[in-house]
Amino acid sequence: MRDTPYLSVDERLLEVNLSAMADHARTIGVDLRPHAKTHKSIEIARRQLAHGAVGLTVATVAEAEVFADGGIDDLFIAYPVWAEGPRAERVRALASRVRLRVGIDSIEGARMLAQATTSGEHPVPIGVAVEVDSGHHRTGVEPAQAGIIAAAAADYGVRVDGVFTFPGHSYAPEARASAAHDEAHALATARDSLLGLGIACAVVSGGSTPSVDAATGRAAGGVLTEMRPGVYPFYDAQQWELGTAGPGRIALTAVATVVSVRGTRAVVDLGSKVIGADRQSWATGFGRLPAHPDARIIALSEHHATIEFADDGAGAPALGTRLRIAPNHVCTAVNLADELVVERDGNDVAVVSVDARGANT
Structure with missing residues (x-):
């Protein structure tokens, strides 16, 4: 794992x-x-x-x-x-x-x-x-x-x-x-x-x-x-909210673990240093969860994301649950990473280098 x-x-x-x-x-x-x-x-x-x-x-x-x-x-x-x-x-x-x-x-x-x-x-x-x-x-x-x-x-x-x-x-x-x-x-x-x-x-x-x-x-x-x-190639939460591509076409997500739960809110172990801090004025949160379309990331700090889940009686996912988050702006998220983990049918099959990370001059 x-x-x-x-x-x-x-x-x-x-x-x-x-x-x-x-x-x-x-x-x-x-x-x-x-x-x-x-x-x-x-x-x-x-x-x-x-x-x-x-x-x-x-x-x-x-x-x-x-x-x-x-x-x-x-x-x-x-x-x-x-x-x-x-x-x-x-x-x-x-x-x-x-x-x-x-x-x-x-x-x-x-x-x-x-x-x-x-x-x-x-x-x-x-x-x-x-x-x-x-x-x-x-x-x-x-x-x-x-x-x-x-x-x-x-x-x-x-x-x-x-x-x-x-x-x-x-x-x-x-x-x-x-x-x-x-x-x-x-x-x-x-x-x-x-x-x-x-x-x-x-x-x-x-x-x-x-x-x-x-x-x-x-x-x-x-x-x-x-x-x-x-x-x-990846799409992202912005494209989802603009209507360019639905959540079923988002190929890149950030995988995070639930580390704290309170009612309908969960905190995961990633923040702006993983998914970036971009948020357009029309965006509904700091990213989206393709498997939980009603959830919203309501707060983002460097190493924490606070996610509000629907108040449907189920509450937030349990501690230790792994969640997949689509960044608002995938370009900035990729530039924060050294590598991308490629998965096929839920299994890791390759690690792809972000070769031009930080190539800003």
Whole structure:
């Protein structure tokens, strides 16, 4: 018996989720380039590629280095990387050994990437995609300005692959379809701004896990050529509460032991240092229990979670009971773990390393 707490992955559900998203991408006619910041695992990345993914999306240069070391040779850093100092040398080294695409949302950022990779005696190839704001209001330029950024990048001598966005405002109740609509409109405007300046736009990339069901690709006359969902291999309590996937599709849970009971309340031996502390304003608790859909985690500290169970006369589970908890945000929970325990039919079958844990630079 393994000591709790630990993160467990149901292999059957993992494969169901990987297969379903790959099938969806094929159905709507887009390339699947999943975001690996969720699982941070070379093993799970290889499973995604085996299901037909064309490459990976990552959040940082350090994540890209980890996956390149693991043999993944087509990577997109979907972030406006500022290529200065040691990071410039790292980007150059990456571009020399994998097919690399990097996000930009400024002329200055394009210039820095060009200086890092195309100058000197031995230039290396690098592609860029212009990030546009489709409603999340984080990074990204106004869609109509994408062509200007792309033209500057081309003048600096880097390969312009296309445009991308992150419809992060899909992470709100009843917003999944509207965010997908906003994404399509923004990307169409951005693509046309490139084409209007005579710049090819082969890649039109978008997609979040909540919005992909409403996305339209080439098969339906849509604008997307590529989508980059991240959470879908595991899903989590947020996706459950948003309606993206029910509790029967949550493949990753934290296993914890009941250590204290009082009436309908139980305390388990995990806290924010295992499942993270993320809680959106609309979330009903600090995580959910797939086997107990009416229960709620009402308080969370570093090493304790207080769970309120339904007042149905049964009370809380007995001391020593093992419970499975779906984190609100699976990406942060995984980044807190060194390894994931893979289970098949309730038995441990493998331990998967979280290879890119802490790869934040």
